[in-house]
Amino acid sequence: MNSSMPRTIAFVLFSYAPGEPAGYERAVGALAEGCRRLGITPLIITSGPAEAGDADHPDMVRLSSLTLPRPILKPDILAALEDPEPVRVELRRLLADHEADLVVWVDALYGLGYLDAAPEGVPTILQVHKVRGDDYFDRAIAAATTVCPISPFMESEAREQGYETSAWTIVPNALFAPAQPAExxxxxxxxxxxxxxxxxxxxxxxxxxxxxxxxxxxxxxxxxxxxxxxxxxxxxxxxxxxxxxxxxxxxxxxxxxxxxxxxxxxxxxxxxxxxxxxxxxxxxxxxxxxxxxxxxxxxxxxxxxxxxxxxxxxxxxxxxxxxxxxxxxxxxxxxxxxxxxxxxxxxxxxxxxxxxFHAPDEVVRQMLAAVATTLTH
Missing domain, CATH: 3.40.50.2000 (Glycogen Phosphorylase B;)
Incomplete structure (x- = not known):
């Protein structure tokens, strides 16, 4: 990351769809909004196939090497990633072509963090929305520059499962808009x-x-x-x-x-x-x-x-x-x-x-501070 304020932040989540009523997807959407408020270009990389309305979301790019049905079942995921190398190659190419300054793997498996596909020199964040305790999770942690659980509960869950979390930084999910209470x-x-x-x-x-x-x-x-x-x-x-x-x-x-x-x-x-x-x-x-x-x-x-x-x-x-x-x-x-x-x-x-502290631009700042702290140590 060349400066404290990157030009492009990539978010990788293969189940993403605009408006999807689910936590991971909703979290990415809010972080993308925070990026825009800070003048950063968000890039969201997800799986195929293409869907009607994709053209309305120019920040979203679909992988041609990974296609999944809707609704997705876990066996579909494992079958589609049986040979992950084409996905890794395409993912690295997309990140390089779009000149991503920072990559956020939204999950070890669902966010493809375990593939370690960032171009050389590009820092990465692994978000922890769920402690998986499996090989995907372990590989994703080892590959990430920074690990960011989304809550104190996730950090405590990881500690209870034997993970060393002292270098991790909690960065919460963001709101789409700052707090706006009624009178x-x-x-x-x-x-x-x-x-x-x-x-x-x-x-x-x-x-x-x-x-x-x-x-x-x-x-x-x-x-x-x-x-x-x-x-x-x-x-x-x-x-x-x-x-x-x-x-x-x-x-x-x-x-x-x-x-x-x-x-x-x-x-x-x-x-x-x-x-x-x-x-x-x-x-x-x-x-x-x-x-x-x-x-x-x-x-x-x-x-x-x-x-x-x-x-x-x-x-x-x-x-x-x-x-x-x-x-x-x-x-x-x-x-x-x-x-x-x-x-x-x-x-x-x-x-x-x-x-x-959950306003979208504020949470992106917290995320950038987390990776900056890691890079200076």
Whole structure:
């Protein structure tokens, strides 16, 4: 990297698609926005085949040597990379042709970090969205200039699995826009009258059907759930199963529950700006939790199950219930928060303050500082 402010930063994630309702993809989109705000050109390298609308995203380049179906299943990935050399060669050529000054492998496998394909002299960052503990992960760590877990939870998970993390630097996921909280008067109106708004992809471990099943009989406030299908699944038909379970639970309470279509990335924060609060009901640990950060940036508190990164991210910007309480404990905790005006507004203000360092340009600066520190040692 020739200067403190590179001209081009490349992000490699073979499952990327603009607007994809998934954490890795959403994180890349926000970092690309941060680059643009700083006058840096983002380059996003992903797999083929080409899709309608690609021309609307000139910063995105598709690999011809790696094509994957949608939705993607892990066996598809391993089969497509059985002979990785053509992918490595093409990836290195693209990075050289586009004169990338810095390469961000978004994952050891999904971000192709294990291939070690950066041109000579170009520094690299391995993001850790998940601790894989396999050969892909080990090879990617060894090849990277800098390793950046996305949360304190990810760093602690790596330490628990025996990785030496003292030289790693936590760089959180970015928001698409800086925090923009509602005025106090509007926030008070939302506290008393606003809907509960939830944004999630269709994954069983998000606990959405269970959350709706636990809705108290006397609950009268609107609950608006944006549910979206991503371009990958853990097993065939997984997302259809989730949609079916959520809709079956929602139809039991048509008086309050509405299931909405997916939103573009840039519309999620404005959607949360009209919410009294949001809920994160995941019963498996969130490694970061973009939806929580997006809601907090508008002043909407987060109520959720206190596992994974959620307690680190939210802290006094929301309320956590125990895993033992589960979704049945979320609704009473939310009611108590909404009914206590002083506590609610203090929580809302804390939520906004905790997202101050998640503005897109700020997170890119943190990322550049991390690699600069590594290069000077």
């Amino acid at each position: 106090r008067e509007e926030r008070e109106r939302l506290r008393t009258q606003g809907p509960v708004r939830i944004v999630s992809r269709a994954e069983p471990y998000k606990g959405l059907a269970e959350l709706l099943e636990a809705l108290p009989a006397d609950w009268t406030r609107p609950v608006e759930l944006v549910l979206a299908a991503a371009g990958f699944e853990y097993w065939p038909g997984m997302q259809d199963e989730v949609f079916g379970a959520v809709r079956a639970a929602a139809v039991k309470r048509p008086d309050v529950v509405t299931v909405l279509e997916a939103l573009p990335w840039q519309e999620v924060q404005p959607f949360f700006a009209g919410a009294a609060a949001t809920i994160i009901a995941s019963y498996e640990p969130e490694t970061f939790c973009n939806a929580a950060a997006e809601a907090m940036s508008t002043g909407a508190p987060v109520v959720g199950i206190g596992i994974g990164n959620l307690p680190h991210l939210v802290a006094d910007g929301g309320v956590m219930v125990s895993a033992e309480q589960g979704p049945g404990g979320i609704w009473p905790a939310l009611s108590e928060l909404l009914e206590d005006a002083d506590r609610y507004h203090a929580t809302s203000q804390s939520a906004v303050a905790r997202t101050a």
